[in-house]
Structure formats: structure tokens, C-alpha cells
Amino acid sequence: MTEFDxxxxxxxxHGSRDPRALATVRELVERVRELRPLLDVRLAHIELNEPLLGDVLDGLGHGRRAxxxxxxxxxxxxxxxxxxxxxxxxxxxxxxxxxxxxxHPLLVDALHDRLVESGWDGQGGVVLAASGSRDPDARVDTRRTAGRLAERLGVPVVPAYASGGGAGVAAALRDLAGQGCHQYALASYFTAPGRFATEAADAFGDGPVAAPLGAHPGVARLVLHRHDRALLSPVRPARQLAPA
Known part of the structure; x- marks a missing residue:
């Protein structure tokens, strides 16, 4: 057993009322376990599904590193x-x-694979549909992913947001049309199926619609990468983990 295990x-x-979301994240947990069999991997939710995060943490033994x-x-x-x-x-x-x-580049790889699976032929522009947030840092992160995906695909990629007040799918399609694109595909920048992914697909219309990231192998590897990096970081009081 290594330090990481x-x-x-x-x-x-996050949690979702869509049963497909719970099935998807459970599949992802199993894929992570397959990659690191000695590591104790638990699933928790912020809301809507059990087990909730607080209950999972309460169930871990005293002094355990989580x-x-x-x-x-x-x-x-x-x-x-x-x-x-x-x-x-x-x-x-x-x-x-x-x-x-x-x-992260692994998410760009996963988005590319999902687009190819949807039948995308590499032509035209791509709408990167995301959940959205009122936090400006979240939009910075999504725009960064859109930029990296555009570099990978060699076509324009415009983000669209399902919530948080950002431009939606229709606005992203108009943006792509203004850039001279006449064919479109939708990249689903969601971790699992759910309301936002469904609404984005319904608003898109004709053209390939990629599945959410789900249990893509790259997502499982990224989960472990985030775990390992955090484990190597200094322990700080939890209140310092949330920037003002």
C-alpha cells in the first residue's frame, strides 16, 4: 500500500432527481476503484441523493485522512x-x-471522445453546454475549457450556460453563425445526465449532441489526480480553503 492508498x-x-445521474456517478466510482483497488473510495452528495456528504464523513473513523x-x-x-x-x-x-x-486537459480529451461518439464529423462550430454559475471564477474556468477544446478540435467553440445568467444555447448558436459556421455540434460539459443536460440538448435542435462526460476513463484518472495532488498539499484550516 502506498501513501496515496x-x-x-x-x-x-452534486446530486440530481434524474436517476440516470446516480447510476452514472456510481459507475464512475467503480471505475476509480478499478484503477486504484487498494484505495478506499466513497460516494457522497451535496443534496438530493443519498448518501449525503455529512453522513459519509461522520461514518469515517477518528483520525482518518479524507x-x-x-x-x-x-x-x-x-x-x-x-x-x-x-x-x-x-x-x-x-x-x-x-x-x-x-x-484540465483530460476533460478536453473526454469531450473530444464524446463528440466523436455522437457522430460529429469535425466540421462547423461547437457549443460547449455547461451548468453555469453566478460566480465569475466558474465562467473563467468554462471559457478556459472552451478555448482548449477549440485548440484541440480546430473549430470555433462557444460556451453556453443552463443557469447563472450566462448566455444560453440559442445565443451560442448565433455567435457561431456570426463566425461563419453553418454546421453545429453540442458538447455536453456535464458530469452526468440531468435536467441541465436535457434542457441544453432540447434547445440545440439539429446536429450531433454528445453525451455528458460520465464515467469516461479520463474522468476517472482525473479524479485520482485531484486526490493525489490534494493529499500532497499542506493541511490548512478548512476556513482557509474558501477564498473570500
Missing amino acids: SSTLVLVA VLVPLLLSRGYHVKRDLPRAAEAARHLVTRVADPLGP
């Missing part, structure tokens, strides 16, 4: 506030909060 990785999903890896694609309220507060409340543990999954 001696902690508990708590994969923290790394919370958010199954979230950008910075925002949950990463900056909810997870650090949960870590601070679990005073019987030595807890670290990892960075969100995005942005």
Missing part, C-alpha cells in the same frame, strides 16, 4: 463554501478539499 477518497457529486474530490467542473459556491464547511465540521478527520475537476 492510505486515505479515503470521497467523490462528492480527501473530498468535487465532481464539479469549475469553481463556484459548492467548491468554495459547502465543501470547506463540511470539512471543517468533520473535526474527527484530517480532511483536505481537492480542486474541482475542471479545467
Whole structure:
């Protein structure tokens, strides 16, 4: 057993009323376990699904090292506030909060693969549909992913947001049309199926619609990468993990 196997990785999903979301994150947990069989990997949710994060942390033994890896694609309220507060409340543990999954090149690889699976032929522009947030850092992160995906694909990529007040899918399509694009594809920048992914696909219309990232092998590797990096970082009081 290595140092990286001696902690508990708590994969923290948001939670969804869509049963496909829970099935998807459970599949991802199993893929992470397959990659690191000696590591204790648990699934927790911020809301809507059980087990909830607080209950998972309460169930871990006193003095255990726990790394919370958010199954979230950008910075925002949950990463900056909810997870650090949960870590601070679990005073019987030595807890670290990892960075969100995005942005990262492995997500770009996964987005590319999902687009190819959808039948995308490499032509025209791509709408990068994301959940959205009112936190400006979250939009910075999504735009960074859109830029990296555009470099990878060699076509224009415009982000669209399902919430948080950002431009939606229709606005992104107009933007692409203004850039001279006449064919479009939708890249689903969501960790699992759910309401936002469905709404984005419904608003898109004709053209290839990629599946959410789901249990893509690159996402599983990225979860472990975030865990390992967090485990090597100095332990700080949980209140310092959430920037003002």
C-alpha cells in the first residue's frame, strides 16, 4: 500500500432527481476503484441523493485522512463554501478539499471522445453546454475549457450556460453563425445526465449532441489526480480553503 492508498477518497457529486445521474456517478466510482483497488473510495452528495456528504464523513473513523474530490467542473459556491464547511465540521478527520475537476486537459480529451461518439464529423462550430454559475471564477474556468477544446478540435467553440445568467444555447448558436459556421455540434460539459443536460440538448435542435462526460476513463484518472495532488498539499484550516 502506498501513501496515496492510505486515505479515503470521497467523490462528492452534486446530486440530481434524474436517476440516470446516480447510476452514472456510481459507475464512475467503480471505475476509480478499478484503477486504484487498494484505495478506499466513497460516494457522497451535496443534496438530493443519498448518501449525503455529512453522513459519509461522520461514518469515517477518528483520525482518518479524507480527501473530498468535487465532481464539479469549475469553481463556484459548492467548491468554495459547502465543501470547506463540511470539512471543517468533520473535526474527527484530517480532511483536505481537492480542486474541482475542471479545467484540465483530460476533460478536453473526454469531450473530444464524446463528440466523436455522437457522430460529429469535425466540421462547423461547437457549443460547449455547461451548468453555469453566478460566480465569475466558474465562467473563467468554462471559457478556459472552451478555448482548449477549440485548440484541440480546430473549430470555433462557444460556451453556453443552463443557469447563472450566462448566455444560453440559442445565443451560442448565433455567435457561431456570426463566425461563419453553418454546421453545429453540442458538447455536453456535464458530469452526468440531468435536467441541465436535457434542457441544453432540447434547445440545440439539429446536429450531433454528445453525451455528458460520465464515467469516461479520463474522468476517472482525473479524479485520482485531484486526490493525489490534494493529499500532497499542506493541511490548512478548512476556513482557509474558501477564498473570500
